Amino acid sequence: MIGFLQNLIDALSLGSLYALAGLGIGLLFGILRLTNFAHGDFITFGAYALIVPSLDVMATKFIGGWPWYLMLPVVAALVVVMALLSDLLVFRKLRQASAPTLMIASFALGYIIQNTILMVYGARPKAIDMWSNLQQQVTIGELRVPQLQLVTIGATVVLMVGLSLFLGRTSYGVQMRAAAEDFRMARYLGIKANFVIGLAFAISGVLAAMTALLFVSQTGTLSHMMGVPLMLFAFIATVIGGMGSLVGAVVGGFAVGFVSVMLQAYLPEDLRSFRDAFVFTVVIVVLLFRPSGLIRAKALVQRV
Amino acid sequence: MLEIDNIHVNYGRLQALRGVSITVAEGEVVCLVGPNGAGKSTTLAAIAGGVTPHAGSIKLQGRGLVGLPPEAITRLGVSLVPEGRHVFATLTVAENLRIGGFQRRDRGGAAADFERMLGHFPRLRERLQQPAGQLSGGEQQMLVIGRALMTRPRLVMVDEPSLGLAPMIVDQVYEILLSLRRSDGLTLLINEQSSKRVLQFADRIYVLRGGRIQLHDRASNLQDGKAIMEAYFGFGEQPAAAAGPAALGGVAE
Numbered sequence: 045m046i047g048f049l050q051n052l053i054d055a056l057s058l059g060s061l062y063a064l065a066g067l068g069i070g071l072l073f074g075i076l077r078l079t080n081f082a083h084g085d086f087i088t089f090g091a092y093a094l095i096v097p098s099l100d101v102m103a104t105k106f107i108g109g110w111p112w113y114l115m116l117p118v119v120a121a122l123v124v125v126m127a128l129l130s131d132l133l134v135f136r137k138l139r140q141a142s143a144p145t146l147m148i149a150s151f152a153l154g155y156i157i158q159n160t161i162l163m164v165y166g167a168r169p170k171a172i173d174m175w176s177n178l179q180q181q182v183t184i185g186e187l188r189v190p191q192l193q194l195v196t197i198g199a200t201v202v203l204m205v206g207l208s209l210f211l212g213r214t215s216y217g218v219q220m221r222a223a224a225e226d227f228r229m230a231r232y233l234g235i236k237a238n239f240v241i242g243l244a245f246a247i248s249g250v251l252a253a254m255t256a257l258l259f260v261s262q263t264g265t266l267s268h269m270m271g272v273p274l275m276l277f278a279f280i281a282t283v284i285g286g287m288g289s290l291v292g293a294v295v296g297g298f299a300v301g302f303v304s305v306m307l308q309a310y311l312p313e314d315l316r317s318f319r320d321a322f323v324f325t326v327v328i329v330v331l332l333f334r335p336s337g338l339i340r341a342k343a344l345v346q347r348v
Numbered sequence: 349m350l351e352i353d354n355i356h357v358n359y360g361r362l363q364a365l366r367g368v369s370i371t372v373a374e375g376e377v378v379c380l381v382g383p384n385g386a387g388k389s390t391t392l393a394a395i396a397g398g399v400t401p402h403a404g405s406i407k408l409q410g411r412g413l414v415g416l417p418p419e420a421i422t423r424l425g426v427s428l429v430p431e432g433r434h435v436f437a438t439l440t441v442a443e444n445l446r447i448g449g450f451q452r453r454d455r456g457g458a459a460a461d462f463e464r465m466l467g468h469f470p471r472l473r474e475r476l477q478q479p480a481g482q483l484s485g486g487e488q489q490m491l492v493i494g495r496a497l498m499t500r501p502r503l504v505m506v507d508e509p510s511l512g513l514a515p516m517i518v519d520q521v522y523e524i525l526l527s528l529r530r531s532d533g534l535t536l537l538i539n540e541q542s543s544k545r546v547l548q549f550a551d552r553i554y555v556l557r558g559g560r561i562q563l564h565d566r567a568s569n570l571q572d573g574k575a576i577m578e579a580y581f582g583f584g585e586q587p588a589a590a591a592g593p594a595a596l597g598g599v600a601e
Contacts, residue, residue, distance in 0.1 A: 215446070215450055218439065218443050218446065218447060218450075219447065219450060221436070221438065221439060221443075222436045222439060222443075222444075222447050225436045225437065225438060225439070226434055226436060228398060228418070229430065229434040229436070230436075230447070231397075231417065231418040231419045231422075232396055232398070232418050232422060232427070232428050232430065233422060233427075233447050233448050233450075233451070233495065233496075233498075233499060234419050234422035234423055234448075234450065234451030234452075234499055235419060235447070235450065235451065236419050236451075237417065237419060
């Protein structure tokens with residue numbers, strides 16, 4: 045029982061990362077019909093922003109050495125600038141383009157970011173020690189939980205509550221939901237297309253930055269490809285959660301986290317190295333029974 | 349107020365509009381009638397900035413609209429209620445209405461208009477916190493008209509207000525549009541497939557078929573309905589045999 049609870053907290057903590065990354069992807073998909081494969085590289089960029097740019101093997105902390113109340117907003121601001129520039133330089137030229145074209149453009153953008161990081165920081169993964177005091181365990185009854193996992197789960201809850209308040213209570217949030225449902229109609233009512241899209245990119249940038257900080261403090265390493273698997277699992281999360289539904293992205297993120305951790309824990313030893321194959325099998329089974337995902341988006345109106 | 353001069357719109361190789369010219373004067377009610385696929389919706393979309401004509405000009409009080417994005421045209425005082433209503437189904441009725449006022453500078457005016465719309469459409473007041481997708485078709489039509497008026501337009505365009513509604517509800521919708529015209533001094537440009545209703549309602553009528561204006565006149569000159577029917581169905585033209593059945597097939601009346 046204790047073992048299961050321990051695994052459950054692991055699952056929540058991993059699921060948090062997938063859910064945050066999934067939200068960033070789902071938000072842009074909802075408004076722009078863009079499956080942003082560069083989102084993982086936004087995360088990578090946020091992580092590398094913590095250290096001094098150099099080809100040295102040892103990472104020297106830069107922003108990463110600042111107190112958290114400075115570090116969080118500065119990293120978030122940097123990734124937001126990156127996201128807005130991506131829109132300005134790449135996606136704004138492609139407003140009339142089809143969804144596959146947008147997706148391929150996002151792949152290209154992702155490669156450009158990866159390779160730029162490769163040139164500036166070098167190819168070798170770097171170790172970085174972020175918030176190592178959070179590795180201490182908290183004891184709750186017989187349960188021993190690293191503080192970092194609680195911080196991850198807590199930060200995710202805070203971000204989600206913040207996002208849902210923003211979308212539900214503010215006029216900008218209402219505009220974004222309207223645009224996600226029927227973009228053309230929203231424009232006929234005077235809502236500025238580029239503004240709403242920019243807002244979505246900015247929010248996905250904030251989410252990517254926070255994902256980066258939590259991810260780096262869990263893994264303790266930086267690599268120019270670090271965002272790719274995160275993006276892949278988050279993308280799967282949005283698909284099984286239901287493309288176009290933000291609740292779906294969160295549910296999907298936690299579901300993928302849960303399945304991964306439980307398979308890791310309970311698969312026979314010999315099969316554990318094939319864990320991801322089993323995860324994908326579960327994904328396929330879910331999609332066979334619910335082709336449009338666990339949470340069906342209520343309005344997936346084709347954007348013209 | 350609105351001057352459309354010889355606009356052409358293509359969808360790929362399909363010519364949707366082949367030289368359409370329409371004028372609407374301040375305070376007027378102008379109706380566009382014509383069968384399915386005549387180009388009525390395309391005409392309204394071109395005015396609202398949803399599609400861009402490749403030739404011709406559209407002017408609102410002398411100011412060119414071609415090439416402006418839809419949101420800019422809305423800010424100039426043109427509001428389109430597109431065909432099929434397009435409520436934001438997951439948003440509440442109140443949010444749907446308020447969206448129309450977001451682009452306005454006068455917050456107080458928008459709040460006052462919100463109350464005024466609820467006065468016009470008391471049914472909506474009872475349902476303010478419900479998702480708009482749960483409303484009946486008639487209520488949704490009222491909501492989208494109210495929402496369009498929240499932008500404080502000078503020109504309101506309604507695309508097929510009667511589509512998919514019971515005749516009694518359609519009467520109500522037209523009554524409301526007429527009373528809003530009186531109370532707010534609206535200028536209206538309305539698409540309709542049914543020419544009967546339009547004859548009681550419009551000041552002037554344009555008949556559109558095959559992407560061209562076939563006829564336009566004051567409604568008072570068209571009351572016997574014969575000229576409209578001829579223009580609508582293309583009777584009396586040489587290739588009538590070809591055009592006739594296709595046009596008939598698309599007419600819901």
